[in-house]
Amino acid sequence: MQYVVMDLEWNTAYARRYGSFINEVIEIGAVKLDKNFDIIDTMSVIIKPQIGKKLMGRVKELTHLTNNDVLSGVTYSQAIKELSDFLENKDSVLLTWGDGDIRVLSKNNEYFCGTNHLDFIGAYADAQKYCQSFIDSSSGQQIGLSSACEKFGINPEDFSHHRALGDSLMTVECIRKVFDSQKLAKYIHKCDDSFYERMNFKSYVIKDINSPLIDKSKFKCVCDICGGKVIRKNKWRFVNQSFRAEFYCPNCDRNFRLCVRFKQYFDRLEVKRTFSEINTKENIKVNHK
Ligand SMILES: [Zn+2]
Known part of the structure; x- marks a missing residue:
């Protein structure tokens, strides 16, 4: 069992092929560790950007990398070969701080190699999730x-922060402070098809009121103050990412609005119901149910 902690630096570039912006990887840094989390080896490689020829000002500021630095970099494929060799085999567990880096690497792989699967990675764990489980954060x-x-x-100043190897x-x-192989094991995921499906799933808000995903009972409404029967004053409309309608409660003699938002995630549908007053000029949110 060995671990590889990886970090990336990237430049935001417009990808004509996608008609949108992409975070193009410009540096990969990684640290290899044994089963006791003692450092065995490190690697660092700069990638010559292909999509965005110039580094964004923010990227230069943050990383202190210059356009000249990246010009002498290797291609994406060469860098991936280096990383793959560094991981050695599929028994290695790759770790990154948050899942942003693995997502970006997957996207770059799709752009340059035609697949968002990183076949050289056998297992993955989010170091941030693991470390955060030891930090009280209400x-x-x-x-x-x-x-x-x-x-x-x-002390973060002991490292070259915002450079790939320094951040690795x-x-x-951070992990060494709380390293416990058994606890960490619970955070390790096999990088199979469902891993990539989950990772690349884009959550979305449901806009069609007739969607079979929608539970119509969520539109049922009683007064959120007295619990009494209410009268719906208009049709449900889709506005600002949620369905909304206005109601009148005869018991309280008040008007209010109910907003219902359905958001689909990979493995769950989130329903948010928000009541708001509509007598006043400002709609003050009063309750979440
Ligand atoms: Zn009422």
């Missing part, structure tokens, strides 16, 4: 790498 917000370092008493080493230090 907000539920995902913690950034520098903030995690601070929580763990690691920072991630390694």
Whole structure:
């Protein structure tokens, strides 16, 4: 069993083929570790961009990479070959801080190699999810790498932050603070077809009121204050990502609006119902159900 912690730097570039922007990988950094999470080896490779010829100002500022630096880089395919050799075999577990990097790599692979499957990766774990499970965070917000370092008493200035190898080493230090192979094992996913399906699934809001995915009972409405019967004043309309209708409660003598939003994720449908007053000029959100 060995682990490889990876980090990427990327440049945002317009991909004519897609008619949209893509995060083009310009640097891969990685650290190889043994079963006790002791460092065995490191790698770092710069990729010459093919889609965006010039680095965005923000990217240059953040990474301190220059256009000249990336000009001397290798092709995407060469860099992937290096990474694949570094991983050695499919028993290695790849880790990244958050799933952004693996998503971007998958997208780049689709662009350059015609498949979003990274066949050289056998298993994957999100280091951020793992580390966050040791940090008390009631907000539920995902913690950034520098903030995690601070929580763990690691000085981010000891690393070249926002460079691929530096960020990989920072991630390694965070994991080392809380490393427990059995606990980590629960975060490891096999990179099979369903892994990529889940990763590439784009969540979306359902706009068609007749969609079979919609549970019509979610449109049933009683007054959110008195619980009494209400009168619907108009038809359900789709506005601002949700279906909405206005109601009148005779018992409370008040008008209110109910917004119902259906959002489809890979393996669940999220339903959000929001009541708001419509007597006042501003619609003050009063309740979530
Ligand atoms: Zn009422």
